[in-house]
Amino acid sequence: MKRLLAALALLLACTVPALAQQEESTAPYAYRQLDNPAQEDAAQALMESLRCLQCQGQSIADSDAPIAGSMRSLVRERIAAGETPEQIRAWLMERYGDYVSYAPRVTTLTWPLFAFPLAFVLLAWLLLRKRFGSNPATGEPQ
Amino acid sequence: MSQPPPPQEPKVSRWAIWLPLAIFAAFIGVFAYSLLRPAPREVASTLVGKPLPEFSLPPALPGRPGLDSKLFANGKPHLLNIFASWCVPCRVEAPQLARLKAMGVPIEGISVRDTTEALQGFLEQNGDPFQRIGADDDGQVQLALGSSGVPETYVIDGKGVIRYQHIGEIREDQLPMILEKFAEASQ
Numbered sequence: 001m002k003r004l005l006a007a008l009a010l011l012l013a014c015t016v017p018a019l020a021q022q023e024e025s026t027a028p029y030a031y032r033q034l035d036n037p038a039q040e041d042a043a044q045a046l047m048e049s050l051r052c053l054q055c056q057g058q059s060i061a062d063s064d065a066p067i068a069g070s071m072r073s074l075v076r077e078r079i080a081a082g083e084t085p086e087q088i089r090a091w092l093m094e095r096y097g098d099y100v101s102y103a104p105r106v107t108t109l110t111w112p113l114f115a116f117p118l119a120f121v122l123l124a125w126l127l128l129r130k131r132f133g134s135n136p137a138t139g140e141p142q
Numbered sequence: 143m144s145q146p147p148p149p150q151e152p153k154v155s156r157w158a159i160w161l162p163l164a165i166f167a168a169f170i171g172v173f174a175y176s177l178l179r180p181a182p183r184e185v186a187s188t189l190v191g192k193p194l195p196e197f198s199l200p201p202a203l204p205g206r207p208g209l210d211s212k213l214f215a216n217g218k219p220h221l222l223n224i225f226a227s228w229c230v231p232c233r234v235e236a237p238q239l240a241r242l243k244a245m246g247v248p249i250e251g252i253s254v255r256d257t258t259e260a261l262q263g264f265l266e267q268n269g270d271p272f273q274r275i276g277a278d279d280d281g282q283v284q285l286a287l288g289s290s291g292v293p294e295t296y297v298i299d300g301k302g303v304i305r306y307q308h309i310g311e312i313r314e315d316q317l318p319m320i321l322e323k324f325a326e327a328s329q
Contacts, residue, residue: 025255027280053185053290066255067290070281095288097188 025069029076036080043076046085049102050075050092059102184309187288187296194222194302195286199276202253202261209250209276215302219327221249221320222296223272224284226256227264229292235311236268242317243271247324251275254284254292295320299327 025031034040044061050071052063060068060075071092078088092100098107106114189195194211201208214220223239225232243249251272253261256279278284287296290309297306297320306323308316 025281027282030280056183056185067281067284070255070285073280074282074285092285093188095187095189095285096185096290099185 025066025073027070027073029073029080030069031072032076034076034080039079040076042085043072043079046079046088047072047075050089051100051102053096053100185290186309187290187304187307189288190304190307192304194296194298194304197276197283197286199252199278199283202251202256202275202277203258203265207274209252209274211302213274214250214298215300217300218248219297219299219305219324221247221324222252222298223249224252224254224287224289224292224294224296226254226292227260228256231311232264232293233268235293235313236271238312238314238317238320239271240269242320245321247321248273252278252283254278255281297323297327 034043047061048059050060052058052060052065052068052071054065054067055063058065058068060071075088078091079085089101089103098105104110104113194214196211198210199208214222221242239249249271251274253275256277261275276283288307293311295308295312296304297308299305305327308320308323312320
């Protein structure tokens with residue numbers, strides 16, 4: 001059992017770094033900021049609202065997955081080339097669907113997300129007004 | 143002496159008392175269902191049914207051709223396999239790709255974030271079913287294709303339109319399905 005564990009540890013030690021090294025993104029702007037601070041700010045804001053396709057709970061700004069590196073480089077290169085953040089978002093959504101973007105859109109599928117809170121606030125307002133509103137007989141608060 | 147009127151009881155019908163609890167239970171139900179159901183991890187390309195995006199990739203191996211998107215629209219269907227030497231499932235699907243090649247299916251390859259030496263080693267070990275291999279070193283063509291990982295296999299018809307995207311390795315039992323998709327693209 002001990003030998004097995006030792007062998008397993010050795011195997012992990014040998015394989016994991018090697019794999020990680022080869023997978024790392026070599027895209028030019030994966031780990032390099034743009035020289036223009038305003039452009040880098042715009043790129044950063046967009047990257048924080050794009051989903052990493054491999055580690056799906058993270059944005060591409062947070063993720064160290066190789067594909068996230070490629071996506072960061074894509075965002076920075078296109079910003080540097082003069083594209084607007086929303087054009088880049090649209091380009092990615094054309095390929096990966098709404099899923100790639102963290103910025104919600106109102107669609108036939110998502111409208112209840114926006115409608116229900118409004119409906120609940122309206123309902124609460126109506127109920128509260130009925131309960132605590134002014135007394136219609138005297139015109140004074142109860 | 144006149145008595146003040148007794149304070150008015152709020153008029154709530156009996157079933158309405160249970161309404162908040164029912165809504166709460168419904169929320170718990172929805173959350174439990176979503177948490178316990180295995181969520182799909184795959185992000186499918188939305189380019190299926192659309193023309194292959196234009197790209198031109200340099201050769202991944204010296205002395206072998208690179209890959210240009212134009213050659214897909216030559217009237218014949220192709221498989222486009224996105225792979226890498228560092229990708230373990232790509233080794234698993236190698237025998238299936240070899241079978242497809244033996245059946246006369248043309249397979250073009252894109253190797254993602256790879257090096258020439260690693261790729262040569264991979265092909266020596268696992269066989270080389272590819273007509274051409276384009277080197278997508280910075281992963282930009284992979285993104286243009288709407289691919290979210292390796293391996294992935296696209297079935298592309300003779301007009302250069304993407305007809306099917308297979309995410310993950312092609313397993314042995316999936317060969318008939320891939321051949322069927324290929325035959326559909328041939329029509």
